[in-house]
Amino acid sequence: MSKRIYVLLFILLCLCRFLPARAQEDIETRVEGILSTLTLRQKIGQMNQLNARKPDEKLYQQIRDGEVGSILNAEDPVLLNRLQQIAMEECNARVPLLFARDVIHGFKTIFPIPLGQAASFNPEIVEKGARVAALETSEKGIRWTFAPMMDISRDARWGRIAESFGEDTYLSGVMGMAMVRGFQGDDLADPTSIAACAKHFVAYGAVEGGRDYNVSYIPERQLRKTYLPPFERSIREAGCATLMTSFNSNDGIPPSANRFLLRDLLRDEWGFDGVVVSDWASVSMMIRQGFCEDRKDAARKSALAGLDMDMTSECFVDYLEELVREGDVPESVIDQAVRNILRLKFRLGLFSNPYTDLSKVSCMYAPAHLEAARQAAAESFVLLKNTGNLLPLSRDIRSVAVIGPLADAPHDQLGTWCFDGEKEMTRTPLQAIREQYGDQVTIHYAPGLAFSREQSVTGFDAAIEAAQQAEVILLFIGEESILSGEAHCLAGLDLVGAQAELVDAMKATGKPLVTIIMAGRPLTMGKQLAQSDALLYAWHPGTMGGPALAGMLWGETAPSGKLPVTFPAHVGQIPLYYNQERIGRPANRKELLLDQIPQEARQSSLGNTSYYLDAGFDPLFVFGYGLSYTTFTYSGLTLSREELSPEETLKVSVTLVNTGSREGTEVVQLYISDLYASVATPEKELKDFCRVTLKPGESRMVEFELPVENLSLWNIDMQRVIEPGKFDLMIGGNSRDVLKASFRVK
Ligand code: BGC
Numbered sequence: 001m002s003k004r005i006y007v008l009l010f011i012l013l014c015l016c017r018f019l020p021a022r023a024q025e026d027i028e029t030r031v032e033g034i035l036s037t038l039t040l041r042q043k044i045g046q047m048n049q050l051n052a053r054k055p056d057e058k059l060y061q062q063i064r065d066g067e068v069g070s071i072l073n074a075e076d077p078v079l080l081n082r083l084q085q086i087a088m089e090e091c092n093a094r095v096p097l098l099f100a101r102d103v104i105h106g107f108k109t110i111f112p113i114p115l116g117q118a119a120s121f122n123p124e125i126v127e128k129g130a131r132v133a134a135l136e137t138s139e140k141g142i143r144w145t146f147a148p149m150m151d152i153s154r155d156a157r158w159g160r161i162a163e164s165f166g167e168d169t170y171l172s173g174v175m176g177m178a179m180v181r182g183f184q185g186d187d188l189a190d191p192t193s194i195a196a197c198a199k200h201f202v203a204y205g206a207v208e209g210g211r212d213y214n215v216s217y218i219p220e221r222q223l224r225k226t227y228l229p230p231f232e233r234s235i236r237e238a239g240c241a242t243l244m245t246s247f248n249s250n251d252g253i254p255p256s257a258n259r260f261l262l263r264d265l266l267r268d269e270w271g272f273d274g275v276v277v278s279d280w281a282s283v284s285m286m287i288r289q290g291f292c293e294d295r296k297d298a299a300r301k302s303a304l305a306g307l308d309m310d311m312t313s314e315c316f317v318d319y320l321e322e323l324v325r326e327g328d329v330p331e332s333v334i335d336q337a338v339r340n341i342l343r344l345k346f347r348l349g350l351f352s353n354p355y356t357d358l359s360k361v362s363c364m365y366a367p368a369h370l371e372a373a374r375q376a377a378a379e380s381f382v383l384l385k386n387t388g389n390l391l392p393l394s395r396d397i398r399s400v401a402v403i404g405p406l407a408d409a410p411h412d413q414l415g416t417w418c419f420d421g422e423k424e425m426t427r428t429p430l431q432a433i434r435e436q437y438g439d440q441v442t443i444h445y446a447p448g449l450a451f452s453r454e455q456s457v458t459g460f461d462a463a464i465e466a467a468q469q470a471e472v473i474l475l476f477i478g479e480e481s482i483l484s485g486e487a488h489c490l491a492g493l494d495l496v497g498a499q500a501e502l503v504d505a506m507k508a509t510g511k512p513l514v515t516i517i518m519a520g521r522p523l524t525m526g527k528q529l530a531q532s533d534a535l536l537y538a539w540h541p542g543t544m545g546g547p548a549l550a551g552m553l554w555g556e557t558a559p560s561g562k563l564p565v566t567f568p569a570h571v572g573q574i575p576l577y578y579n580q581e582r583i584g585r586p587a588n589r590k591e592l593l594l595d596q597i598p599q600e601a602r603q604s605s606l607g608n609t610s611y612y613l614d615a616g617f618d619p620l621f622v623f624g625y626g627l628s629y630t631t632f633t634y635s636g637l638t639l640s641r642e643e644l645s646p647e648e649t650l651k652v653s654v655t656l657v658n659t660g661s662r663e664g665t666e667v668v669q670l671y672i673s674d675l676y677a678s679v680a681t682p683e684k685e686l687k688d689f690c691r692v693t694l695k696p697g698e699s700r701m702v703e704f705e706l707p708v709e710n711l712s713l714w715n716i717d718m719q720r721v722i723e724p725g726k727f728d729l730m731i732g733g734n735s736r737d738v739l740k741a742s743f744r745v746k
Helices: 002-037 040-046 057-064 077-090 114-119 123-138 159-163 169-184 220-227 229-236 259-269 295-305 315-325 331-347 367-380 429-437 460-469 499-508 526-531 545-553
Strands: 048-051 070-072 098-101 197-201 242-245 275-277 382-386 399-403 442-446 472-478 513-518 534-537 632-639 649-658 664-674 685-694 699-707 725-732 738-745
Touching: 002 331, 040 048, 040 315, 040 331, 057 077, 098 331, 114 123, 114 159, 114 169, 114 367, 123 169, 123 367, 169 220, 169 229, 169 685, 197 229, 220 229, 242 259, 259 295, 275 331, 295 315, 295 331, 315 331, 367 545, 399 429, 399 460, 429 442, 429 472, 429 545, 442 460, 460 499, 472 499, 499 513, 499 526, 513 526, 513 545, 534 545, 632 664, 632 725, 632 738, 649 664, 649 685, 649 725, 664 699, 685 699
Parallel strands: 048 070, 070 098, 197 242, 242 275, 399 442, 399 472, 472 513, 513 534
Antiparallel strands: 382 534, 632 649, 649 699, 664 685, 664 725, 725 738
């Protein structure tokens, strides 16, 4: 009897293993079936994505004629169902439309900006946030979003750094994959799953001068080493369903028409079988970029290169039919693109379930969603200074002054790229402090400035008076949400408006000063850091930023975030990132600065090292930096072996002790340095990290496993190999203060 059960179980297991392959085969058969029924015009229609405009007879007719495959930016489910009905019942192609929308860090419940989420070094909260976003987004009938953005961002002037996971390739890969998993869930066909889109392919974060839509010059080795891995991992390891090409031409070629990127690399090397969509009119933009003669040429070049869907430029729908008839684009190219699109629609279950269920109870702002957003916000905060353990605030404090333009700015704390988040639902720090601690402390509120860019100081008197009445000042400054994000770049990174003067005025009161910065990017705030007794970097924390901040200021939670990007001391130091390639004359702290050079000094090479006379070489804060309310020490770094071969795995352990008097969470970071190779390698590179929570006095042996294959590099012949040689391994709580040990690879 039991033997029979075992046999049955065995058969069941075999079937389960066989099922995904079978399902995929089924999808391929159905894709071919549909493809064979479509006219050339209808096939090209699938490759056309339109921006939702006011629905009119023209749009209905285009759908009826099979000239539209996807629509972005509509979010009324009644309208979406109506459009879908036209596609399914009034068009003889009978292919469902796919509705898309930018849901970058939340649909209604807004999570911290992605840069803030990256600071958590916690992929679980990123995945949870994307799951919440998927539940809320899919409720409207939208099944595709244009996130995660995984552009490596090393320039805080670029407004879109807010949408990124920062400067590090490994961290961006881990966080990008987590976001993909959250959006797509376990099964894309589940009506609550939405297809993710890895963007912007590629090197968009490297645009010159941090100016949006500009050019980049990233050569292939640097692409493969730094910019491509997050995309590759999100596709190969997390199954990201779609990908978006970027606006920037890289080394003279716009990615929307780059055959090497879209065919050789993406399809042949990585085996991607999802959809590649252009960015907004990036196809027709190639005319201005000097890469195409006209819209027809743009349609030809991008289709031949392997672009599947044209977002809004309508070059495909206007010209591809003609180009096929004239023999300039083979119909097989169209067929291949349409296969990718139909495959995605099958995977999303749209053929069997094209409509949105309007009778469902809404899950927008569900308590669990708000709680996840609060937790994500709390984990995103980075404590940068805490003199005399001013934070958390003592329970003996009876009065606080709440000052600054971001203390009660429900719109601005949501951050960039929020189409659907509502300020009426945002909980600000002022509200939360009143609700959570209003019965324990007297709150003196005076913003000083109405918004971050305000120049008028007429509100200062009231702010000074409020400060004078309080025991501690809580000063909320930074950037309005509109100062970062797409097309919002800055040449300077200092506080805008009269905020620096507001800090001066607060400092002059002599009261203990806690500064909380809400911003979409690193700001150069060295002076304000020096003036503050404590400084907490809160990014744009989203809907629940207020409760998360209040809870942290009063010590219900403790900071555990770490900087996902280097903070420059001076804007002129950019680009400044921790994993730069080794140079021959690194700065060594013996450098003379501007004021130290004697008058009429003779020509000399000074320190002969790489630095600025006026800004030195140190950043304000290094990558990975962040304090907690407790302290940690590292000791006893031990490697399992001194020499390994490429197929082996190095085991690493280190002892972490909580040496303070409060519980805390530390992000333990593991870096590698390849000391000699056939090509120059970075000073150090993050290879792993983990979060460890310890009670006061508790110690833990933290262990990592590092497969030697993770040390591969793109060698002088552009092959991915592991080169023998000596490596340093470093572990610490940031990228500078580390313990070091060495090993060799045979
Ligand atoms: C942005 C994309 C975005 C698209 C659709 C473009 O301007 O670059 O990131 O997904 O618009 O809204």
